Amino acid sequence: MATTRRRSVLVAHPSAELYGSDRVMLETVSALTARGERVVVVTPTDGPLLAEARRRGATAEIVGFPVLRKRLLSASGLARLAVALPTAIVRAIRMIRLHRVDAVYVSTLTIPVWLVAARLSGRVAVCHVHEAEAAARPIMKRALSTPLLLAQAIATNSEFSAGVLAEPYPALGARTTVVLNAVDGPPAPTPPRGTLSGSVRLAYVGRLSERKGVDLCVAAVKLLADRGRDATLDIVGDVFDGYEWFAVQLRQYVADNGLEERVRFLGFRPSVWEELDAADIALVPSRLDEPFGNTAVEAVLARRPVVVSETSGLREAAAGYPSAVFVRPGDAEAIADAVERIADDWDTFRRDAETARDDAAERHSRARYDDAILAVIDRADPHDGGHF
Template sequence: MTAGSRPPGSEGGQDGRAAVVLVAHPGAELYGSDRVMLETVLGLRAAGRRVVVTVPVDGPLLDDLAAAGAQVVRTRTVVLRKSALRPSGLPRLVADVLVGAVQGWSLLRRVRPDVVYVSTVTVPLWALLARLRRLPVLWHVHEAEGSQPAVVQRLLAAPLLLATGVVANSRYSVEVLRRSARRVAARVSVVHNGVPGPADPAPARAEVDGSLRLVYVGRLSARKGVDVAVEAVAALRDAGDDVELDLVGAVFPGYEWFEQGLRDRARELGVGDAVRFRGFHPSVWPFLAEADVVLVPSVVDEPFGNTAVEAVLAARPLVVSATSGLLEAADGYVSAQQVPPGDPAALADAVRRVRKEWEQRRQDALADAAVARERHAPEHYRRRMVEAVDGVAGRRA
């Protein structure tokens, strides 16, 4: 455990002690929901709350949480990923339930939180344990599996009935909930993600001489459409367009086969030298600063789209799939082009338009960055999340 200090003015919890928020999170990386949870913790700490974060694994997020003044505790729990729901994953799932219940119950007894904040739908055990201890639960929905079968959607949404309050990251996420859990959707508050970005982003280069530099930032997975981006690069180069693509991100452990497939496909298409695998980096801003165009080519539902917002904050033209929460994330930005998901030709055409209209696209992106800084200001997000936590903290089961 890494101890965080108690700031002045943090009284207000049980028995006159510091108000305590237990944050339950499924991982310790630095992708979208991880960074959003960190923003929530920063807001709670600034508001004088004592914060204890429990995660089942180690990772780079933990250092940032400790720096924010949170206590960090490794606790085993169930994380609802596809691999856990396969027959081969059943023994591990059962073990996670049993061991997680014992460890979780013990942690709740030690910490004595005033409220439990469950940061994604993938760690439902924490809500159950909290309610058994008659503790209020704020659940933050970052998922929107609208393309899944109805029965899967209902199963994922059912545990949310345990929540005292629910926050979602987009209107699209609420709409997906409405199809499967109307009682939950009726009381959800929408809080768009706070996304910190550069205070004064450098404009894109004045002229595109040589290769047009494309970048993809995020998890390397089939649902993110990384393969579509590779196919689009091949189409552009076959037509004589000088482009190169940086892929900034990594696969989930156990999915290394997907990255190898991307590498193989790039070589088959003759663009192995034009597609560079940069791996995971804690800060994406240097890569965005070097880029000319940002691609967000997801082919499956996205609840929101932090990477799209980051592109706009970096003042770079954006090409984004016209689907689900990405429509919400890119809404109103002149520099963002929306293309059909899963269509390499459409993605390639949008990239060509950026090069053809470079000066206008460059200026539009710079203007959009100012809008995004206000719309997704971390301080606004943090304030709203503190209000949401405080709104349920006094309600007991």
């Protein structure tokens, strides 16, 4: 695309880690820098994401701004947020002007301060939404969606997310485009084991939280042991800051039920392919709505059968893959049943897992994502027919 100068995009993101939405944001950075954009990434904390952003050609800085975490969604939390917002908006406007950016790409709706600052600065505002709370109260849905009225273009990671956003403001639907996440697979995925000799090896990858259902995985291991089925579980991931109590409770449950030899806590890993290679079956057991399910796609790309909660965006993420088994959300027994079903028909699921990988690789390729997200950003320009 012809241009007379190198354009600049500020990318605002709520964390500096390397989980699902973090990696999606980094792919957007890669797409922008690859076509010559000057990119500035800002996060409120330090972490491994900043080094990754720099490696992809962006400038990366730490800037203090509030993030809408669940603990802020209370009367006292919202009061603290209201006090912090004016200062945060001024700081954001200064960053926008300092770097002379043409557009602000806001990664997730949990950092509305950047949408406000972009519009007050007269810049293009794009929001990429990775969240969806279908079960939230109507007033909360409206509160979360209201800042999106400031965005000239919106990307979401699933039809489910798009539908949730449009409930309080149907007009947002015309500005919203579904862009499937780019999900990298391992360069050379190890084939599934030919036979399941010894323990069935299970893996959970993701945040340690009740919402994500990692405790259901542990409970399923206990149920399998009670049934005489030998199974082990590797837990790959860590908690959000402030939720360390959940990890303590989870470890206590493991100890109380004598599962120390069956359950391993491996912590956060920047790459999960080695852990998925070591597994036979991946578990994605979210209790509540998920806007999408990168970890389910990663399991398919790793050529592993996957047990997935049948809810919200997870249905879209794992739809059409014969190696995926859907289970009722919040049901450890259903997870244990699904593991046994896969183990008892291993030859079929092993073959299905190998063929499903090709479909996932095409559906979630970087090239497809890059074209789609750049088209959304370009359409946000109010001046020259869709380009800023």
